[in-house]
Amino acid sequence: MIKQLFEDALAFCRRPLVEHRTGVRSKMHSTSRRAEMSGSPQSDRPPIRLTRRGRAVLVGFAAMVTLVLLWLTVGPGAFAGAREGHTPSRPAKTVVVEPGDTLWDIAFTADPRTDPRLVVQRIIDLNGLGGDPTVHPGQELRLPAG
Numbered sequence: 001m002i003k004q005l006f007e008d009a010l011a012f013c014r015r016p017l018v019e020h021r022t023g024v025r026s027k028m029h030s031t032s033r034r035a036e037m038s039g040s041p042q043s044d045r046p047p048i049r050l051t052r053r054g055r056a057v058l059v060g061f062a063a064m065v066t067l068v069l070l071w072l073t074v075g076p077g078a079f080a081g082a083r084e085g086h087t088p089s090r091p092a093k094t095v096v097v098e099p100g101d102t103l104w105d106i107a108f109t110a111d112p113r114t115d116p117r118l119v120v121q122r123i124i125d126l127n128g129l130g131g132d133p134t135v136h137p138g139q140e141l142r143l144p145a146g
Contacts, residue, residue: 006058010048093143097135110143
C-alpha cells in the first residue's frame with residue numbers, strides 16, 4: 001500500500017530530466033528492449049529517476065507519516081507526567097533547622113529507611129544548596145516526599 005502511494009506520488013511529479021532534441025533514443029528506451037520486458041506490469045513506463053530533492057521530499061514525507069502514526073498510536077500517554085488517575089501531589093514537608101542540626105541528621109529523621117546520602121542529595125537539590133550545603137539555625141528546608 002505504501003509502495004503504491006509512493007509510486008502514485010512519483011507518477012504525479014514525474015518530469016523528464018533531460019529533453020532529447022534529436023530523435024535518437026538510447027537502447028534502454030528502445031521499443032525492442034521494451035518488448036523483451038513485456039511480462040512486467042510497468043513495461044510501458046520509463047524507469048523512475050529521483051533527484052536529490054525528490055529523495056529528500058520522499059524521506060521527509062515518510063518520516064512525517066511515521067511520526068503521525070506513532071503519535072496517534074501512543075496518544076496522550078506520550079506526554080511526560082501524563083498519568084491516568086493522577087492525584088494532586090501533597091504539599092512538601094518542611095523542617096526548621098535547629099541549633100546543632102546537620103543535613104545528615106535531618107535526612108535520617110526525614111526518611112530512616114533510605115540511605116541518608118541519597119536523602120541529603122535530594123534535600124540539597126530541592127533547596128538549591130548546591131554551592132554551599134551548609135545549613136544555619138532558623139533556616140527552613142523542604143524535604144523530599146517519600
